[in-house]
Amino acid sequence: MRPDLPLKAQTEQAIPTMRSGSKRVLKRRRGIEWERMFAAHRSYATSHPRDIYISADIEADGPIPGPYSMLSFGLSVAGRFDGAAFEPLVPTAATFYRELRPISDTFDSRALAAANLDRDALSRVGADPGEAMVATADWVADVAEGANPVLVGYPVVFDWMFLHWYFVRFVGKSPFGFSSALDMKTIYQQKASVTVSNAGRTDLPAALRSSREHTHNALDDAIEQAEIFNRLFVWKGSKRA
Numbered sequence: 001m002r003p004d005l006p007l008k009a010q011t012e013q014a015i016p017t018m019r020s021g022s023k024r025v026l027k028r029r030r031g032i033e034w035e036r037m038f039a040a041h042r043s044y045a046t047s048h049p050r051d052i053y054i055s056a057d058i059e060a061d062g063p064i065p066g067p068y069s070m071l072s073f074g075l076s077v078a079g080r081f082d083g084a085a086f087e088p089l090v091p092t093a094a095t096f097y098r099e100l101r102p103i104s105d106t107f108d109s110r111a112l113a114a115a116n117l118d119r120d121a122l123s124r125v126g127a128d129p130g131e132a133m134v135a136t137a138d139w140v141a142d143v144a145e146g147a148n149p150v151l152v153g154y155p156v157v158f159d160w161m162f163l164h165w166y167f168v169r170f171v172g173k174s175p176f177g178f179s180s181a182l183d184m185k186t187i188y189q190q191k192a193s194v195t196v197s198n199a200g201r202t203d204l205p206a207a208l209r210s211s212r213e214h215t216h217n218a219l220d221d222a223i224e225q226a227e228i229f230n231r232l233f234v235w236k237g238s239k240r241a
Contacts, residue, residue: 049083049147050080050081050147051080051081051082051147051148051150052077052080052143052144052147052148052150053077053079053080053150053182053226053229053233054076054077054078054140054143054149054151055075055076055077055078055091055152055222055223055225055226055229056075056151056152056156056163056225057153057218057219057222058073058074058159058162058163059072059073059114059116060115061102061111061119062106062107062108062111064161065161065162065165066103066104067104068104068106068107068111069100069102069104069107070100070129070162070163071099071100071102071112071119071122072097072098072099072115072117073097073100073136073159073162073163073218074095074096074097074219074221074222074223075095075096075097075136075222076091076092076095076219076222077093077094077143078091078152078227079226079229079230079233081233086233086234088233089230091222091230094143095219095222095223096136097218098127098132098135098136099122099126099127100122100129100132101122101123102119102123102126107119114216115216116217129166129169129170132170133166133169133171134170136167137167137171137174137175140175140176148180149176150181150182151163151176151180151181151182152182152183152184152225152226152229153181153183153225154183154184154185154201154225154228155183155184155185155186156183157183160176163176164178184225184228184229185199185201186199187232187233188203188232191235191237192237192238193237193238201228207231207235208228208231208232208235210225210228212224212227
């Protein structure tokens with residue numbers, strides 16, 4: 001069984017098409033296969049009883065990976081959770097940062113300006129993306145120490161999109177699997193009982209904010225987000241009656 005594939009996809013691979021025979025038999029076979037799939041996933045989950053939360057931030061020269069490039073990224077270990085107790089960690093204690101060589105000639109000038117990186121210089125001296133992503137996967141495995149690595153971001157979707165694409169493209173798979181992520185914006189939206197448009201980082205109450213400046217340096221911002229995550233995780237929220 002492959003816990004990194006959706007159950008439906010695994011089932012479709014595991015059960016051949018029946019050109020003849022009873023629908024009842026097919027239904028029973030599917031039920032058996034589904035139970036086996038769920039058992040495999042339950043086994044995988046219980047073999048990784050703890051989560052370790054890794055804050056991520058990336059800077060890119062466009063809206064999507066492939067046509068555009070991830071120019072830099074930073075990772076910061078925020079904390080651990082075993083299902084009962086949350087352990088916040090010092091966000092500067094375990095970090096990872098790389099600036100990458102672009103993978104295409106295409107870029108969006110507005111995105112590049114926001115990234116505040118010299119693309120021409122990175123084309124000459126930036127890290128090879130393949131070597132960088134292999135090193136990153138190794139680092140994640142080392143800091144996880146057997147726990148389940150979970151990518152977190154504020155919001156996580158943009159950073160996840162680029163990191164997942166680069167991991168799959170250059171390593172073959174991601175250390176975060178296909179869905180091991182938490183979106184801090186969603187956590188705040190739910191705990192604060194506000195609309196998504198009022199759940200941005202600048203909407204956070206002072207008690208949840210980091211004292212660090214948001215610099216658009218990927219590592220600085222990953223550390224900032226890790227501090228926010230540690231406060232947000234234990235925050236009781238301000239839900240309205």
